[in-house]
Amino acid sequence: MPSFRLPDFYLSYPARLNPNLQRAREHSKRWARQMEMIDVPQQGKEIWTETDLDKHDYALLCAYTHPDCDGDELDLVTDWYVWVFYFDDHFVELYKRSPDLGSAREHLDRLRAFMPIEGPITEEPRNPVEAGLADLWQRTVPSMTVDWRQRFADNTKHLLDESLWELANITEERLSNPIEYIEMRRKVGGAPWSANLVEHAAGAEVPAAIAETRPLQVLRDTFSDAVHLRNDLFSYDREVLDEGELSNGVLVFEKFLGCDTQEAADTVNDLLTSRLHQFEHTALTEVPRLLDEFGIDPAGRLAVLGYAKGLQDWQSGGHEWHMQSGRYPDGGGSTAVLGGPTGLGTAGAYIGKSLVSTAPQRIRGFSHVPFQRVGPIQLREIELPYQVQLSPHLDAVRDDVVEWSREMGMFVDAPAIWDEDALRMNDLPHCAAGLDPDATREELELASEWLVWGTYGDDMYPQLYGHTRDLAGAKAQNARLKELMPLDGASTEVVPVNMLERSLLDLWRRTSAPMDAGQQETFRQAICTMIDSWVWELDNQHQNRVPDPVDYFNMRPRTFGSDLTMSLSRFSHGNVVPPEIYENRTIRNMESSASDVATMINDLFSFRKEIEFEGEVHNAVLVVQNFLDCDLERAFDISYGLLHTRLEQFQHTVEVGLPNLFEEFELGTEARRVLEQYATELQDWMAGILNWHRHCRRYFDEELRYNTPLSGARVSGIPGPPTVESFYTPSMPWNPVAG
Numbered sequence: 001m002p003s004f005r006l007p008d009f010y011l012s013y014p015a016r017l018n019p020n021l022q023r024a025r026e027h028s029k030r031w032a033r034q035m036e037m038i039d040v041p042q043q044g045k046e047i048w049t050e051t052d053l054d055k056h057d058y059a060l061l062c063a064y065t066h067p068d069c070d071g072d073e074l075d076l077v078t079d080w081y082v083w084v085f086y087f088d089d090h091f092v093e094l095y096k097r098s099p100d101l102g103s104a105r106e107h108l109d110r111l112r113a114f115m116p117i118e119g120p121i122t123e124e125p126r127n128p129v130e131a132g133l134a135d136l137w138q139r140t141v142p143s144m145t146v147d148w149r150q151r152f153a154d155n156t157k158h159l160l161d162e163s164l165w166e167l168a169n170i171t172e173e174r175l176s177n178p179i180e181y182i183e184m185r186r187k188v189g190g191a192p193w194s195a196n197l198v199e200h201a202a203g204a205e206v207p208a209a210i211a212e213t214r215p216l217q218v219l220r221d222t223f224s225d226a227v228h229l230r231n232d233l234f235s236y237d238r239e240v241l242d243e244g245e246l247s248n249g250v251l252v253f254e255k256f257l258g259c260d261t262q263e264a265a266d267t268v269n270d271l272l273t274s275r276l277h278q279f280e281h282t283a284l285t286e287v288p289r290l291l292d293e294f295g296i297d298p299a300g301r302l303a304v305l306g307y308a309k310g311l312q313d314w315q316s317g318g319h320e321w322h323m324q325s326g327r328y329p330d331g332g333g334s335t336a337v338l339g340g341p342t343g344l345g346t347a348g349a350y351i352g353k354s355l356v357s358t359a360p361q362r363i364r365g366f367s368h369v370p371f372q373r374v375g376p377i378q379l380r381e382i383e384l385p386y387q388v389q390l391s392p393h394l395d396a397v398r399d400d401v402v403e404w405s406r407e408m409g410m411f412v413d414a415p416a417i418w419d420e421d422a423l424r425m426n427d428l429p430h431c432a433a434g435l436d437p438d439a440t441r442e443e444l445e446l447a448s449e450w451l452v453w454g455t456y457g458d459d460m461y462p463q464l465y466g467h468t469r470d471l472a473g474a475k476a477q478n479a480r481l482k483e484l485m486p487l488d489g490a491s492t493e494v495v496p497v498n499m500l501e502r503s504l505l506d507l508w509r510r511t512s513a514p515m516d517a518g519q520q521e522t523f524r525q526a527i528c529t530m531i532d533s534w535v536w537e538l539d540n541q542h543q544n545r546v547p548d549p550v551d552y553f554n555m556r557p558r559t560f561g562s563d564l565t566m567s568l569s570r571f572s573h574g575n576v577v578p579p580e581i582y583e584n585r586t587i588r589n590m591e592s593s594a595s596d597v598a599t600m601i602n603d604l605f606s607f608r609k610e611i612e613f614e615g616e617v618h619n620a621v622l623v624v625q626n627f628l629d630c631d632l633e634r635a636f637d638i639s640y641g642l643l644h645t646r647l648e649q650f651q652h653t654v655e656v657g658l659p660n661l662f663e664e665f666e667l668g669t670e671a672r673r674v675l676e677q678y679a680t681e682l683q684d685w686m687a688g689i690l691n692w693h694r695h696c697r698r699y700f701d702e703e704l705r706y707n708t709p710l711s712g713a714r715v716s717g718i719p720g721p722p723t724v725e726s727f728y729t730p731s732m733p734w735n736p737v738a739g
Contacts, residue, residue, distance in 0.1 A: 003236055003237055003239065003240075003241070003261050004236070004261045004264075004265045005248075005262065005265075006233060006234075006264040006265075007233070007265060007266050007269040008269075008353075008354070008357050009269065009272070009273075009275050009319060009354065010229070010272065010273040010354050010357075010358045011316060011319060011351060011354040012276070012280075012316075012351060012354060012355060013312045013313070013315065013316040013351075014316060014351065015064055015067075015316040015319065015320035016064070016313070016316075016317070017063050017064060017067060018062070018063035018064075018066060018067045018068070018069065018074055020063070020070070020071040020074045020075075020296065020708040021041070021059055021060065021063040021074075023071050023074070023075070024059035024062060024063060024071070024074045024075055024078045025057070025059040025060075026527065027075040027078070027079075028058060028059050028078045028079055028082050029050070029054075029055075029074070031053070031075075031079050031082065031135075032048075032053055032082050032086070033050075034391050035083075035128045035131050035132045035135065037053075037082070037086045037128045037132065038050050038052070040052050040128070042090060042128070043094055044095060044344075045093045045094060046086045046093075046739030047086065047089055047090050047093055047128075047488070048086065048089065053082070054326075054704075055286040055325075055326030055327065056085065056325055056326060056327040057321075057324075057325055057326065058078055058081045058085060059074075059078045059084050060321055060324065061078075061081060061203040061317070061318070061321040061325065062074055062077045062078040062081055064315075064316075064317030064318070064320050065080075065194075065313060065314040065318055065321070066177075066198075066201045066202075066310070066313065066314075067105055067313055067317065067318035068202070068313075069201045069202070073200075073201050074201075076136075076139055076140065076200075076289055077136075077197055077200070077201050078138075079132075079136055079139075079238065080136055080197060082223070082405065083129070083132040083136060084159070084190060084193070085327075086128065086129065086132065087129050087132075087160075090127075090128070090129055091104070091107075091163055092243060094107075095107070095167060095189060096166070096167055096170060096243070096244075096245075097243075097244075099170055099171040100717050101167060101168065101171065103162065103289055104163070104164060104167055105164060105664070106513050107129075108128065108160045108163065108164065110123070110126075111133060112139055112157060112160075113717070114130055114133040114134045114384075115153045115156060115157070116137075117131070117146060117149050117150055117153060117474070118146065118149075121134050121137065121138065122337050130734075140152075142201065143200075143602055144199075144200060144205060145205060145208070147208040147211065148196070148199065148200075151196060151211065152193070152196040153191040155190075155192045155196055156188040156193055156464050158192070158193075159187065159188070159189075159193050160188040163188060163586060165184055165188060166188055166246070168248045168660075169246050169247065169525075170244065170245070170246055170522040172656070173246075174652070175246050175251065175252060175255055175648075176244070176246070176247070176252060177252070177256060177257055177645035177646060177648070177649060178252055178253060178642070178645075179553055179596060179645075179646060180589070180593070180646075180649055181247070181249060181252045181641060182225060182249075182550055182553075183592065183595075184247075185225075185228045185232075185247060185249070186221060186224045186225060187229065187293060188247060189226075189227065189231065189624045191224030191227040191228055191288065192220055192224050193221075194224075194227065194314065195219075195220045195223055195311060196476055198307060198310035198314060199307055201307070201310065201433055202306045202307060202309070203597070203711075204302070204303040204304070204305075204307045204310060205303055206303060206304060206307055207294075207296055207300040207303065207304070209294055209302075210290055210291075210294050210296065211297070211585045211735075213290060213294075214286070214532070214536070215286040215287045215290045216290075216304075218278065218279075218282045218286070218539065218551065218684075219279060219282060219283065219287070219307075219308060219311060221550075221554070222276065222278045222279035222282065222550075222551075223279060223314070224273045225271075225275045225310045225550060226272050226275045226276050226279070226315060227271075227314070227315070227318055228249070228624040229249050229268050229271060229272040229275070230272055230319060230322065231322070232248045232249035232250055232268060233249075233250060233265055233268060233269060233272075233652050234322040234328045235248070235328055236248055236251070236261075236265070237326065238251045238327075245572050249268045249271075250264045250265050251264070253267050253268055256645065257638075260494075267532075267628075269362065269663035270627070270628075271549070271550070271627075273358050273361055274361065274548045274549065274550070275548065275550060276315065277358075277361070277365070277499050277548065277552055278550075278680065279461060281545075283308050284334075284642050285539075286539075287304065287308070288580055289522070291304065292671050302622070305640075306491060307643060312737055318363045319432075321650065330412065361629075364546075364549070364626055364629065365545055365546050365626060366543065366544055366545055366546075367544075367545050368544060368617055368626065370544070370615030370616075370617075371611075371612060371613070371615045372611060372612060373612055374607070374608050374611055374612045374632070375612075376605055376608070376701050377608050379604060379605065380636075380640055382601060382604070382640075382643065382688055382690060384597075384647070384690055385651075385685055386683040386684070386686060386687040387687065388434050388684075388688060388690070389434070389437035389684070389687075390430075390433045390434055390437055390691075391432075391433040391437050391438070391439055391444050393433070393437065393440070393441040393444050393445075394430060394433040394444070396441060397429045397432075397433070397445050398427070398429045398430075400445050400448075401423075401428070401429050401445065401448045401449060401452060402423060403422060404445075404449055405420075405423055405452060405499075405503075406420075408502045408506065408521055409498070409499050410423065410499045410503075411455070413498050413499045415463065415464065417456060417459055417460045417463060417464075417499070418456060418459070423452070425696075425697045425698060425703065426452075426455060426696065426697075426698050427692070427695075427697070427698075428448055428451040428452050428455060429444070429448040429451075430692055430695065430696065431448075431451055431688060431692035431696070432444055432447040432448040432451055432688075433448075434684065434687060434688025434689070434691045434692060435447065435565070435684060435686070435688040435689070436681070436684065436688075437688075441535075446507070446511065447568075449503070449507060450507060450511075450564070450568075452503075453500070453503050453504060453507060454530065454561045454564065456499065456500065457497075457500050457531065457534065458534065458559070460500060460538070461477075461534045461535075461537070461538060462538065462541065462614070463473055464491065465477075466538055466541050466542075469542050471535065471538055471539060471542065474534070474535050474538055474692065475535060477500075478528075478531050478532060478535060480494055480506055481500070481502060481527075481531055482528055482531075483502065484496065484501055484504050484505045484508060485504070485508045485512070485524045485527065485528075487517065487520050487521060487524065488517055488520070489513075492505070504527075505666055511523070512524075515571060517613065518579075519571050522567055523564075523567050523568070523571070525563075526563035526564040526566075526567045527564055529558050529563050530558055530559070530561045530563065531560040532558075533555055534559065536555060536558075536559075536581040537559060537618050540617055540618065541616075541617060541618075541713070543616065544617065546617045546622060546623060546626040547617070547623055548622075548627075549623050549624065549627045551622075552618070552620065552623045553596065554596075556596070556599045556603075556618075556620070557592070557595040557596070557599060559618065560595070560598065560599045560602065562591075562595040562598070562599070566591055566595075566682075569678065569681050569682075569685075570582060570678075573674045573677075573678065574674075574732035576671050576674045577667075577674050577675060578665075578671075578673045581661070581665065581667070581671075581675075584661060584665075585679075586653060586657040586658060586660070587675070588736065589653045589657065589660075590650060590651065590654060590657070590658075590678075590679060590682065591682070593644040593646045593647070593649040593650040593653065594682040594683075594685060594686055596643075596646040596687055597643055597646050597647050597650065599620070599686065600620055600639060600642060600643035600646070601643070601686075601689055601690050601693055602689070602693065603619045603620040603621060603639065604620075604621065604636075604639060604640070605620075605693040605699045606619065606699055607619055607621050608699075608704065609698070609699055609704055610699070611705065612704075613704050620639050620642070621635045621636055621639045622635070622640075624638050624639055647686075650682070650686075654679045655728075658676065658679065661675075662675075663720050688704070689703060
């Protein structure tokens, strides 16, 4: 019996079929036989027979997902998919069924040699996976730019390397948490790799200037997540029951939510729908603005349009293939509840029903009523296994920061964001003293001032630009801030005119001076990432849009300034640890899980302040409540659950991942010491943030009465501040104040 019934999928685009299907079938079989992928056992284990290849029908997948390309291109793309599915099944049979981490790593390491960005392949293939990759690489890259080749190679490496993550989880019998799963599945599942092939097949290479911007990244991520979540629904029985796989979204949600398989499958489908809604929202609202801001020429705009259309074609075609492919018998081993016509050319019949059935979820995202009364919140205890320590310089630095803020003009700028009472109430030196208890007085002062700057800006943007719906003004302010951070000791022509600008220029000069060029660039990018995320928040606020849950958790570390804090910590390590180690999955997991613990702490403590008094839409509890359409108590339960599972992931990474990393890369004693110290710093960071939230008056109920509904920030401690309009001139990006 099937494990669950397939839910009603969101299908907003009809699937179309490429007329070159039969040609691709014949070509791909010849190619697979030439590469010895069919009827040739590997290390004594049968991977595919000709019957397997015919049953899976990857040519049908590619004919559906790339309906408009010519015959030669369809042949090439089909060969790529034959290769990637063969790689997956080959990896399962040789390294997953009887886990062999060492041999798996050696196998994956060799594959990198068959993807040179420039120059010929020099290695000789030893197996069908290597032979297929070498042949495909040489047939694919000549027509693409170096930028595309690098992106495609990187995504192919992610696809290959992250198979080790799946294998490690199977070896340890470890099930990932939902946030980790979405992050890692995006790499393991290979959909970003598929997105690169969409560019090739559609002849629509995305302009390099915008390829890594948020809107294009969101298109890739939403495409990837939807592809993977759909596959998880169809492949549950095959992967979980037959292969013993743990990387399946239905299983992850089943265990995390403590529900039955059907409810978990329905939740996965709701998330899939939410990601497709996010894709459409980004394509229609963010991408057009991006093209204008970067001045993309007509050819580039057509390429982006063709790319977005290609991703849509892939979604609808991929679904149709799953319904028909023999790789997932009976529609994935489940009985679908979709009624109506079946077979080629009938996909469009479901569009109307699909739009109607998913409309409540889409509408719910825009119908939140701001300033709802939630009353006092009884917070549950958050237990961190780390002791908080405070710097002995705390009291002195508190006064230092007040004096510095006065020098920067905080108390004379208009509109008044904070006065001295508000600054002392927020007590950001207390936070810094817990984040880095071993800091010198000078280091603690600098860290405290950065926290003041970031928190002040985070309060200022909604107060100044939120109520007035002045997104252009916020972007103009961001542009000025970026110009105040010149690289390599260069001077800036921008004259600071407000507290945020004066303090940034001061902090940038003092912090970046001892950094080398690479560190300056990294640190500057961390600051730019944070201030750009403030504009993202304003955009949602103006639309009264509660974010999609995955997009929210992707963006939350940016709005919180996690990159800024962690980059400063890394720079203190010197050059002992090779730079590429910081990009390794283990370190990234350690950082991202710690960041999510910190941001979840903030969202839980600030829920009443943000929802009742500020009319916010950016809070994890609200995002969960909106997505699941559940009551507040359930939303809090799940939010606490996410916090604790991310904490468990951090602990697992430190206890298991770090030692494995040390062995894999044969790191020396000093590098190991630095990374172990980094883990301790992140522990201090989490403990310090929790301690600050427990004691900071910013979130105390008795302070919230000072918030007013007239502005976005409504910072505690400022009784009855005047409205923004009384100070602000809409035609100006900022209303400068003398002094």
